Amino acid sequence: MRFTGTESYVATDDLTVAVNAAVTLERPLLVKGEPGTGKTELARQVSAALGLPMIEWHIKSTTKAQQGLYEYDAVSRLRDSQLGDAKVNDVANYIKRGKLWQAFEADGRVVLLIDEIDKADIEFPNDLLQELDRMEFHVYETGQTVKALHRPIMIITSNNEKELPDAFLRRCFFHYIRFPDIDTMRKIVDVHHPGIKDALLTTALTQFYEIRDQQGLKKKPSTSEVLDWLKLLLAEDLTSEDLKRDGASALPKLHGALLKNEQDVHLFERLAFMARSQR
Structure with missing residues (x-):
């Protein structure tokens, strides 16, 4: 399973080396570069070239790491309990699975794009350290542990708007996309x-x-x-x-x-x- 670029995406030699190194090491590929240099498109082309499904998580300034795992809708559960709805007896009905959960439970290997991670606050990457290391997380409301069936190929993009923590960088394979000559x-x-x-x-x-x-x-x-x-x-x-x-x-x-x-x-x-x- 090697990436060599596609007909619609010109990948330089150093970029293909970086992608394949990250796949081999089973580490997230952190891609930095000027806006508009094809960082996001890289993930889509890797997905197409390797024939793998793709899951996209686009980060905003208000995005929290927990949203990538799951969200518990306590308000809806309270409302349903007041209405006497029987589904309140199963808390799993109020758990919304995030992009990481979707990638972890996929039947086969997927490409997971975490796009523009530097838009979120500085604690965002720190809150994902354990999930990146162990490829699992705990759902406190149901008591279950969600573990990746197949380690996803994770591509993380950054526009360098803010520095990322060292502990997060240590877990990634890094590549800077230079502006094309x-x-x-x-x-x-x-x-x-x-x-x-x-x-x-x-x-x-x-x-x-x-x-x-x-x-x-x-x-x-x-x-x-x-x-x-x-x-x-x-x-x-x-x-x-x-x-x-x-x-x-x-x-x-x-x-x-x-x-x-x-x-x-x-x-x-x-x-x-x-x-x-x-x-």
């Missing part, structure tokens, strides 16, 4: 926009990397954003000549797909003004 980006574009004219692609990617390298940029455009931009360029039937900037504006065509805040737009407008002033 221009050759890798060409391969990625070819997957999503096959047949794009080389002159257009060369001009567009040159402008894209120039934007990313611009000093003072608040938010660098990501892989997903350059793919959106290229889709727009193709939809508008623009050529490499159309992309050439005339000096009146340092902004690329359809820049709203790449620049996502007014500070960065103003930055390029100032650059154009300074260039005109020096003429």
Whole structure:
């Protein structure tokens, strides 16, 4: 059971090594990288490539670790007891199984995605340490112990918004997805926009990397954003000549797909003004 990438996902050699190492070690794969570099999509592609079902747990700022195990609905049980409902006699009727429970009780091995773990509070990863180690947890309301029938392939993503605790990091295999170089980006574009004219692609990617390298940029455009931009360029039937900037504006065509805040737009407008002033 080895991951080598898929037809729709360009995986670099170091990324495939990381995925396969985590599978071999049976440890969670912690994937960090800029937003839009394909961290979440990696889990879906691993699932597809290995032919395994996938369970997704998307983390929010309000998510608690307990929700991944189970939730006990005491309010509903109290209401049903007042109504004389017979199902109140079995507390299991009020236990909602979380994503970890679903992964643990699956008939076969699954891919479990814990997406953007750094959105939750700092205690979230600490509260999962035992479950990651033992692959089991106790349900206090019913007295049962839920143990993984098959250890899931666990992929955990982080956008590096906050530091994760050392005890949690020790239990993971770590990989940082570096931003693709221009050759890798060409391969990625070819997957999503096959047949794009080389002159257009060369001009567009040159402008894209120039934007990313611009000093003072608040938010660098990501892989997903350059793919959106290229889709727009193709939809508008623009050529490499159309992309050439005339000096009146340092902004690329359809820049709203790449620049996502007014500070960065103003930055390029100032650059154009300074260039005109020096003429």
